[in-house]
Amino acid sequence: MRAEIEAVADEIRQALALLRRHLDVDAATLRLDELNAEAENPDLWNDAERAQKVMRERTHLEQSLKDFHAIEGELDDGLTLAELGETEGDEATIDEAQAMLKELSTRTAKMQLASLLSGEADGNDCYLEVNAGAGGTEAQDWAQMLLRMYVRWAEAKGYKIDWLEESPGEEAGIKSSSIQVKGPNAYGWLKTESGVHRLVRISPFDSQARRHTSFASVWVYPVIDDSIEIDVLDKDLRVDTYRASGAGGQHVNKTDSAVRMTHIPTGIVVQCQNDRSQHKNRAQAMSMLRARLYEHELQKRESEAQAEAEAKTDIGWGHQIRSYVLQPYQMVKDLRTSVEKGNAQGVLDGDIDDFLEASLASKIDGGVGTEAEV
Known part of the structure; x- marks a missing residue:
């Protein structure tokens, strides 16, 4: 043979x-x-x-x-x-x-x-948040494009999407949005997507057709169940209610049903507005907060993940994990693994498996990613 x-x-x-x-x-x-x-x-x-x-x-x-x-x-x-x-x-x-x-x-x-997706939380569903960086309409439009990319990827995998919160932009796009991705290994596959994503393109909002650079941040953390104990004290919480808006806000301007929950010691903020019931939104927000605190503890135990978390404090130059260039040429490049794809539109339509696989493999090869007990 x-x-x-x-x-x-x-x-x-x-x-x-x-x-x-x-x-x-x-x-x-x-x-x-x-x-x-x-x-x-x-x-x-x-x-x-x-x-x-x-x-x-x-x-x-x-x-x-x-x-x-x-x-x-x-x-x-x-x-x-x-x-x-x-x-x-x-x-x-x-x-x-x-x-x-x-x-x-x-x-x-x-x-x-x-x-190899065998970490403590890798098999879990996950929450995914997208936040627009500075730059107004440009960044908000990019945040919506980025969110669509993940939704398209999840749908292609047969995963279910629950929309939890969305704050629309003034003219286009979104200021922020939170979704829950439900399916086997959702967190394991998406966990390395946390970070800043950079877009370079000719702006559709610029009458002079100039090239613009925009930033948006992504944060991914696992859905956890009651078997993982996370203590949240009432004195450490600030809970605000407001009127819902965006994709989950079918009751806009009718009730203050949306809930924003802030964990004062860590500064972690979660929001939920997908239900007309403030009680249900509060319960969902608490689940999201517990998940964020769990993920926060895992991040503290991993030096590389800690460095990534610190980089997320500034949505801008020098902190991006991936660049998406649409003009003057098409190229998407992951700055951590050097994986490149010339079909930028395909990537924005959800073809991100090559990036996910390379990032996961690099973490495994580097000995990073062992989940810590909390």
Whole structure:
């Protein structure tokens, strides 16, 4: 068999060996049987929160095992096809087998990367906040473009989006917005997106068609459950209510149902306006605040993450993690990993997997990202 085919096959075998150990396939299979039995118990949904955890764990394990066994089977199929081509001297069949194995190698590498999302909160849903930097309409329009990028990415992954808060810009775009991204490993995939994002383009708001640079910041933190204890004292809180506006504000100018909650010791601020009930918005805001405090503690335990958090204090030059250039050429470049993509519009339409994967891999390679117990 050709050396290049054997080389690719060996890469896949090595990756499968690592995946087998990481997934602990035998134990995962037994656990999946337990979860399937539990899911068939009609009493499970008497406790909705527990039922959701069971179903989420089952879906995750089921998909992981399915993907693992699919790669095993396709590796065998590819090698069989290559042997057939060699036996019959059929170059077209050999080329087909080689292309099949290369594609399989790419998928295996992605699955291996996904399997490394094993931090304490990586498997959780997450909150994602976008805030416009200085610059008025320009920055506010850029913030909305950035938010749309993440929403498009999440939708392509089959994740669900809940809109929690939005403050519209004066003329266009948004001043800020908060969403919840629901799906397996949502936090694990998006956690490295926290930071400042820079846009360079010909301004659609400039009558002289000059080139402008705009900034917006992104903050990602995990949704946590009650099993993680975070004490929030009433004396440390300031709670303000206001009238809702934007995407979540269907009751604009009717009730002061929106809630802004400030944690005085840390200065962390969260907002929620997605429900007409002030009580429900307050409960959601408290969940968001607990999640932010949890993430804040994780950041303190990681020197690299701490440096990133400090950089977020200034939404402007010198603090950006990624640049999006639309004029005079198209290029999106991540300044941490040096990954570049020339299809800037594709990136803004949600094609950000290459950036997420490279950033995650660099953190793993650098030994950063171990979650701390809180």
